[in-house]
Amino acid sequence: MNLNNQPITFRPLGTQNQIPYELLLLADPSKDRIDAYLPKSDIYIAAEKEQTVGVILLFPLNNETIEIKSIAVKPAFQGKGIGSYLLKNAIKIATLKKQKSICIGTANSSTGPLYLYQKPGFKITAIKSYFFIKNYPEPIYENGLQAKDMLILTKAL
Numbered sequence: 001m002n003l004n005n006q007p008i009t010f011r012p013l014g015t016q017n018q019i020p021y022e023l024l025l026l027a028d029p030s031k032d033r034i035d036a037y038l039p040k041s042d043i044y045i046a047a048e049k050e051q052t053v054g055v056i057l058l059f060p061l062n063n064e065t066i067e068i069k070s071i072a073v074k075p076a077f078q079g080k081g082i083g084s085y086l087l088k089n090a091i092k093i094a095t096l097k098k099q100k101s102i103c104i105g106t107a108n109s110s111t112g113p114l115y116l117y118q119k120p121g122f123k124i125t126a127i128k129s130y131f132f133i134k135n136y137p138e139p140i141y142e143n144g145l146q147a148k149d150m151l152i153l154t155k156a157l
């Protein structure tokens with residue numbers, strides 16, 4: 001995709017690139033949890049020249065399903081289509097890997113992401129009640145709402 005006449009590329013994070021923790025922490029405030037799923041995830045980035053502006057982590061949940069563990073865009077680059085671009089490419093990768101579905105979990109309070117995922121066809125398929133209360137030491141608030149439940153959204157491929 002292009003942004004202000006600059007190409008934004010989608011690619012695996014190279015070994016020479018640093019892990020973009022500042023972005024991953026936007027999607028999940030727990031560094032311990034990130035460090036638990038990161039080694040088993042494929043890391044892809046959206047980059048403008050050498051600058052990482054977005055990240056998406058793809059985790060093999062089982063033989064049939066890839067879970068998007070994290071998606072985040074640098075604040076100055078949000079609202080310009082990069083989140084949708086990351087999602088579109090993740091769906092393409094899961095399809096090429098002959099997966100049956102791709103899923104993502106997000107909080108009841110994450111209104112923006114809930115919209116973003118439903119647009120390309122993800123559908124709410126499960127609810128993990130009180131996930132954010134049970135698994136995070138501090139209460140999380142977004143958009144004036146407490147993050148309590150995790151909603152699982154799935155797209156059949």
Ligand code: ACO
Pocket residue numbers: 026027028068069070071072073074077078079080081082083084085104105106107110111112113115116119
């Ligand atoms: N509120 C309302 N609408 C939103 C929001 C929001 N916060 N974020 C995106 N949208 C809408 C856009 O208006 C756009 O709508 P349109 O296609 O009708 O024009 C659509 O969603 C796509 O927007 P993009 O510009 O592609 O999204 P963006 O590049 O801003 O990335 C993201 C979205 C990744 C959620 C970004 O805002 C972000 O990094 N947020 C912080 C991290 C985060 O919350 N990540 C998700 C946590 S859950 C998880 O990672 C598994």
